[in-house]
Amino acid sequence: MKPLDGIKVIDLSRILSGPYCTMVLADFGAEVIKIESPKGDDTRGWGPPFVGEESAYFLSVNRNKKSMVINLKTEEGRSVLLDLVKEADVVVENFRPGTLKRLKIDYETLKSVNPTIILASISGYGQTGPYTHKPGYDVIAQGMGGITSVTGEPGQPPVKVGFSIADIGTGMWAIVGIQSALLARQHTGKGQWIDVSLLDTIISWQTYLAGNYFASGKNPQPQGGAHPNIVPYQLFDSSDGYFNIAVGNEGLWEKFCIALGEPILAVNPKYKTNQHRLENREELIDYLQSIFSTKPSKYWISLFEEAGLPCGPVLSFEEIFKDPHVLAREQLVELEHPRAGKVKMTGIPIKLSETPGAITSPPPILGEHTIEILRDTLHLTEGKIASLIESGAISPMKETKTYL
Incomplete structure (x- = not known):
């Protein structure tokens, strides 16, 4: 049936x-x-x-x-x-x-x-x-x-x-x-x-983007591969291509910093909470990008997956339809x-x-x-x-x- x-x-x-x-x-x-x-x-x-x-x-x-x-x-x-x-x-x-x-x-x-x-x-x-x-x-x-x-x-x-x-x-x-x-x-x-x-x-489908507009009166702007309300939650460029990381809460932020070998970031007053990270987005993203560009995407994905962080590659269609999952x-x-x-x-x-x-x-x-x-x-x-x-x-x- x-x-x-x-x-x-x-x-x-x-x-x-x-x-x-x-x-x-x-x-x-x-x-x-x-x-x-x-x-x-x-x-x-x-x-x-x-x-x-x-x-x-x-x-x-x-x-x-x-x-x-x-x-x-x-x-x-x-x-x-x-x-x-x-x-x-x-x-x-x-x-x-x-x-x-x-x-x-x-x-x-x-x-x-x-x-x-x-x-x-x-x-x-x-x-x-x-x-x-x-x-x-x-x-x-x-x-x-x-x-x-x-x-x-x-x-x-x-x-x-x-x-x-x-x-x-x-x-x-x-x-x-x-x-x-x-x-x-x-x-x-x-x-x-x-x-x-x-x-x-x-x-x-505008949901939170419309909600942001209704609350602030400001038109949402393009963010590229980033999220308007969460940082870091976006694409990064590694030494051989792009990958995504989604740090959706403070617990994940702490895990992210430890996995990255940068535990000091988790307690830095400029980045301690998501609100702080939003306020200092450009500076933080530039710093993280400088780190990610030193190694290939598979390295970072493997590192973050072991730490239990949401992350993933950017796949071509050829790669999608060969993926075992x-x-x-x-x-x-x-x-x-x-x-x-x-x-x-x-x-x-x-x-x-x-x-x-x-x-x-x-x-x-x-x-x-x-x-x-x-x-x-x-x-x-x-x-x-x-x-x-x-x-x-x-x-x-x-x-x-x-x-x-």
Whole structure:
């Protein structure tokens, strides 16, 4: 058993935030039917790199799903979708607000055919407010939500986070909303509309940075690899590369000084407490850096680990996916894809003791399950399926790619 066994999800989303959300739902047992346009999810053509003819980007967030091609601009295609919604529990979409209404598949329409349906809408700015008309992209949300202004080195230009944190994070919030709505439905018997946005996601994560601003009235500034409230808690450069050390309390500070061979630092009035260390941050960090630059990172990490201090290397992706702990946690998995062959991807990060998730099928080929879903879910006759194909409302799997 998986926790979402029996839950059917209609996935109208594309690119990253929605597909990430539905991939996690599928990992935990939901049946996810990915509805694609005849051209397919845009990311099917995003590359290089490709694995065989398949985009590495698309492969990374679409496992455990079925692909069905429906032309939602046709009345017949819209009718097929609404028939699927009647059998579904959840619909996920990440179009710009207003698009579903133009397609005549907005929440009120979906609710009219299935009062228990849960619609999760992911957008740049949400379904309300003066910015709903604007297109939403990860890099824009990072800038408007404050992450860009506090990322990077002091005195240098602002920097975005190195991956699409707003997209992935909003997909995660959508999962939380969907699971909450499913629980609520058990009590009320009703579905509901979930509204999550990239901008809200970034702002909600500001936590202590926003708290610092509310308390002081001062805009947080970029700290590079450092922490605005704790010292030392940051990256240091050794003789052969960077490593992290996190001295999060006074007990750790004392252990740190002893391990470093500098016990006098622990009682120095300028550094005795975290408040003192914050006040004298620059002087202390310069001194510590002068020590750390004399030996390689492995030396310092080994020294601090023996002392029970939180520390760690800065790994490349090659090093990450060879790390024995990462492998033991099954964060690297391999699947056989019908066209791409063996495909590697990241694993499931949530470990459940009784009802664990599972990766059971590779990302689907465009339209791979169209006929199967029409036949087995909607119980359409061969004649009706042939009619839908002829009208252009639906498309079966093609032998060659059609999405580049």
